[in-house]
Amino acid sequence: MRFINKWSYSCAKGLSSVLEESHQKKAEYYFGFQVAIGSIVKTGVLIAVSTVFGVLLPTLIVSISFALLRKVAGGYHMDTYGKCLLVSIGFFVAAALIAKHTYDYWSITWLIILIAIIFIIGIHILIKYAPKDTPNRLITDSQEKLRFKKLSVLYICVWLIVVTILTVLGFKMYTLLLCFSVLQELFAITPTGHKFFDIIKNGLAANGR
Numbered sequence: 608m609r610f611i612n613k614w615s616y617s618c619a620k621g622l623s624s625v626l627e628e629s630h631q632k633k634a635e636y637y638f639g640f641q642v643a644i645g646s647i648v649k650t651g652v653l654i655a656v657s658t659v660f661g662v663l664l665p666t667l668i669v670s671i672s673f674a675l676l677r678k679v680a681g682g683y684h685m686d687t688y689g690k691c692l693l694v695s696i697g698f699f700v701a702a703a704l705i706a707k708h709t710y711d712y713w714s715i716t717w718l719i720i721l722i723a724i725i726f727i728i729g730i731h732i733l734i735k736y737a738p739k740d741t742p743n744r745l746i747t748d749s750q751e752k753l754r755f756k757k758l759s760v761l762y763i764c765v766w767l768i769v770v771t772i773l774t775v776l777g778f779k780m781y782t783l784l785l786c787f788s789v790l791q792e793l794f795a796i797t798p799t800g801h802k803f804f805d806i807i808k809n810g811l812a813a814n815g816r
Contacts, residue, residue: 618644641688645688648692649692649695649696652692652696653666653667653670653696656696656700657699657700657703660700660703661707662700662704662707665702665703665704665706665707665780666699666700666702666703668703668781668784668785668788669699669702669703669706669784669787669788669791670695670699670788672766672785672789673699673788673789673791673792675762676762676763676766676788676789677792677795679737679738679755679758679759680733680737680738680739680755680759680762680792680796681738681739681740681755682739682792682795682796682800683739683796683800683801683804685804686808690807690808690811693811694804694807698791702784702787702791703784705783705787706780706783706784706787707780709783710779710780710783711779713779713783715774715779718774718783721786722767722770722782722786725786725790726767729763729789730760732796732797733756733759733760733763733796734760736796736797736798737755737756737759737796738752738756738759739796766785766789769785770782770785770786
């Protein structure tokens with residue numbers, strides 16, 4: 608989004624002038640302000656949209672669970688902030704709506720089957736593809752890659768424990784929310800997921816977004 612870039616540049620320019628920093632430092636400040644301002648805008652829009660649809664808490668659960676795994680596993684990255692905002696919020700809110708309106712139809716047996724499938728496929732995908740580089744984090748060191756891979760596998764093992772407890776206690780909607788969030792992130796690090804999101808990205812670009 609252009610206004611984020613403008614605000615980030617203005618803030619970086621002002622800060623570097625006050626501190627009498629170099630052009631290189633200004634560039635670093637610019638990136639930092641982009642991340643900070645972008646995160647604030649994204650959170651604000653996410654809260655607004657999910658509130659309108661009546662799924663604020665479910666959407667926050669999906670987004671936080673997704674973000675935690677993405678932090679260590681990486682994943683697909685849109686080429687503009689606007690596309691990233693549109694697609695991520697769309698998927699998060701859709702997942703929240705589906706979980707909220709369908710959890711009553713899920714039996715404990717089918718939830719256990721879903722959990723088992725996601726865990727087995729997830730372990731395979733994370734071992735094979737994680738961590739996936741993003742434009743903001745290129746991982747070249749083999750030891751660092753191994754560390755992020757182990758953290759990704761550890762995450763899904765902890766996820767398995769959490770969703771199993773939620774299912775046993777009867778919190779089926781929360782189980783579905785965590786299942787959908789992990790599925791989205793797993794898909795985002797696979798070659799098939801990258802091709803799918805490339806289609807969305809090109810389609811949005813063709814429509815001027």
